[in-house]
Amino acid sequence: MQIRIIKPGVLSTIQDLGRPGYLGQAVPVSGAMDTLSHRLANLAVGNKETDATIEFTYGNIEFLAENDLLVAFSGAGATPYVNGYALPLNKPIFILSGSLVELKSNLSGCRTYLAIAGGFNVPELMGSKSTYLQAGMGGLNGRSLQKEDVLQSYMYGKISREILYSLKRTTSGFPSWSVAVSAFQSFTSVIRVIPGHEFTWFNGESLLNFMGATFKVSRRNNRMAYQLEGHNMQRLTDNELLSTAVCPGTIQVTGDGKLMLLMADCQSTGGYPRIAQVAAVDLPLCAQLKSGDEMSFEVISHKQAEKLYLRRELDIQQLKTSIIAKYSQNGAH
Amino acid sequence: MIEILNSKKPYEIYPLSEKAITIQFGTVISEQAWDKVNRLNQALLDQPFSGLTSVVPAYASLTVFFEPVEVARSSMNGTTVFDKAAEYLKLLISKDQDLIPSPRKIVEIPVCYGNELGPDLEYVALHNKLSIEDVIKLHTSAEYRVYMIGFIPGFAYLGGMPEGISAPRKQEPRKAVPAGSVGIAGNQTGIYPLETPGGWQLIGQTPIKLFDSNRDAPALLQAGNIVKFKAISASDFRELSH
Numbered sequence: 001m002q003i004r005i006i007k008p009g010v011l012s013t014i015q016d017l018g019r020p021g022y023l024g025q026a027v028p029v030s031g032a033m034d035t036l037s038h039r040l041a042n043l044a045v046g047n048k049e050t051d052a053t054i055e056f057t058y059g060n061i062e063f064l065a066e067n068d069l070l071v072a073f074s075g076a077g078a079t080p081y082v083n084g085y086a087l088p089l090n091k092p093i094f095i096l097s098g099s100l101v102e103l104k105s106n107l108s109g110c111r112t113y114l115a116i117a118g119g120f121n122v123p124e125l126m127g128s129k130s131t132y133l134q135a136g137m138g139g140l141n142g143r144s145l146q147k148e149d150v151l152q153s154y155m156y157g158k159i160s161r162e163i164l165y166s167l168k169r170t171t172s173g174f175p176s177w178s179v180a181v182s183a184f185q186s187f188t189s190v191i192r193v194i195p196g197h198e199f200t201w202f203n204g205e206s207l208l209n210f211m212g213a214t215f216k217v218s219r220r221n222n223r224m225a226y227q228l229e230g231h232n233m234q235r236l237t238d239n240e241l242l243s244t245a246v247c248p249g250t251i252q253v254t255g256d257g258k259l260m261l262l263m264a265d266c267q268s269t270g271g272y273p274r275i276a277q278v279a280a281v282d283l284p285l286c287a288q289l290k291s292g293d294e295m296s297f298e299v300i301s302h303k304q305a306e307k308l309y310l311r312r313e314l315d316i317q318q319l320k321t322s323i324i325a326k327y328s329q330n331g332a333h
Numbered sequence: 334m335i336e337i338l339n340s341k342k343p344y345e346i347y348p349l350s351e352k353a354i355t356i357q358f359g360t361v362i363s364e365q366a367w368d369k370v371n372r373l374n375q376a377l378l379d380q381p382f383s384g385l386t387s388v389v390p391a392y393a394s395l396t397v398f399f400e401p402v403e404v405a406r407s408s409m410n411g412t413t414v415f416d417k418a419a420e421y422l423k424l425l426i427s428k429d430q431d432l433i434p435s436p437r438k439i440v441e442i443p444v445c446y447g448n449e450l451g452p453d454l455e456y457v458a459l460h461n462k463l464s465i466e467d468v469i470k471l472h473t474s475a476e477y478r479v480y481m482i483g484f485i486p487g488f489a490y491l492g493g494m495p496e497g498i499s500a501p502r503k504q505e506p507r508k509a510v511p512a513g514s515v516g517i518a519g520n521q522t523g524i525y526p527l528e529t530p531g532g533w534q535l536i537g538q539t540p541i542k543l544f545d546s547n548r549d550a551p552a553l554l555q556a557g558n559i560v561k562f563k564a565i566s567a568s569d570f571r572e573l574s575h
Contacts, residue, residue: 023387025552027486125546135486135527137546197347245389245396247350269483280351302348306414309351313402
């Protein structure tokens with residue numbers, strides 16, 4: 001399967017689940033910002049969760065199907081169209097060779113993931129196909145996608161073949177079922193966080209504001225971090241934090257008292273006090289926030305966050321199993 | 334969940350996230366803390382637990398990243414993922430102490446000082462009222478501890494620069510500092526592993542690649558290494574660059 005990029009939009013990169021094994025060498029995790037949407041899109045076409053997808057940012061995107069395609073879109077912020085007809089998200093979709101696919105911005109979010117049966121074929125670097133732009137590494141030649149880029153997929157597996165076979169017999173090109181994203185997360189701007197190690201470095205008023213007030217994603221937001229606007233955090237002490245590990249989801253307080261939420265391409269270490277850590281299950285929600293969006297924080301315990309995480313992983317495995325079961329019973333073709 | 338600091342257990346152990354746990358050996362930079370971090374790092378390299386993905390040593394802390402599902406499934410002691418990982422680390426620390434020799438690999442880094450490869454060498458000399466030769470002599474005489482790799486891929490935070498060659502950052506950072514540039518900022522010296530904007534005073538350049546994503550171990554330096562700089566000529570630099 002092959003696509004040709006006609007309009008790349010503001011930022012389109014190849015991503016997978018990143019390189020978690022090189023943090024000690026200061027190589028960021030990278031990977032999909034909204035890992036949940038990336039995984040669901042892959043599962044919908046019969047892929048492995050780790051296969052490479054394209055992460056699109058907003059809309060104004062066009063690509064050409066140079067073969068018949070089996071794809072799925074997941075995420076938020078854009079509506080896909082094929083030859084002018086709107087397509088649903090979170091379903092496998094059969095697209096005929098020669099079709100023009102467009103993504104048009106909507107206000108629901110920021111990032112849409114395109115999974116293709118077999119996964120996108122780009123070289124693996126340090127165990128991942130993810131693009132890390134700051135070092136010009138990974139993905140397609142270490143850069144974002146551009147006009148006329150041609151991307152191919154790997155050979156797809158048995159489940160994808162069964163999905164494709166069943167979709168070719170439909171008139172719409174997609175099945176009646178879809179992945180129920182709402183079963184995994186509810187779209188809310190209340191983000192659950194665990195208190196950070198330096199939580200108590202801030203005065204009571206600041207902590208009340210942190211837990212009660214809303215914060216706005218500033219224009220300074222990218223795949224590395226979001227600066228948040230709102231109440232400034234006042235410190236009780238002038239302790240200096242020795243640089244130590246940080247990770248996606250860490251909320252630091254910079255010297256001017258502002259909150260800085262670290263995202264997928266963040267540095268592996270930092271020296272700003274960490275007021276909180278976004279619960280891993282809610283980080284995909286943060287990935288869909290754009291400049292001007294508001295968010296607030298609800299503090300939960302680390303134990304609760306851990307339970308939510310394990311529960312989420314179990315749900316994803318169950319989804320995977322049910323898709324495999326659905327398309328394994330059709331027999332040989 | 335949080336250990337109280339006392340003389341018997343001079344560390345604190347806390348979750349960074351659902352996927353990471355930090356062990357902190359005090360709050361100041363010291364030879365002892367560096368040593369403890371290195372020993373634990375080595376112990377984890379020798380005996381990783383199921384699900385471990387990365388270890389990030391820092392000045393006085395070490396953070397272990399893991400896949401919680403694998404840790405939850407493992408037979409390690411504890412009911413929660415955090416407990417399982419924490420118990421394992423505590424056990425390693427209690428066993429460790431003097432058994433594991435602190436690994437101190439010495440890495441020699443050849444540097445061509447001055448001229449176009451080190452355009453700020455003269456400034457550093459003037460700032461410290463030294464000759465250029467004295468700056469090179471002082472910079473190459475010290476043994477530097479690699480405290481941690483951070484900031485950008487392969488960047489080593491080095492400790493131990495002689496105070497006599499410290500210099501403030503440049504007022505205007507350069508838009509692009511070439512990979513391999515050796516610089517000074519305040520009391521720190523460092524090597525740029527990748528081309529990046531930067532405000533350090535550049536005193537020389539190494540032909541050695543500090544970071545190469547196609548190598549098995551992409552970063553040349555690891556926390557716990559000792560770095561020594563060696564002055565080389567421009568012709569040696571050209572030869573080693575190939």
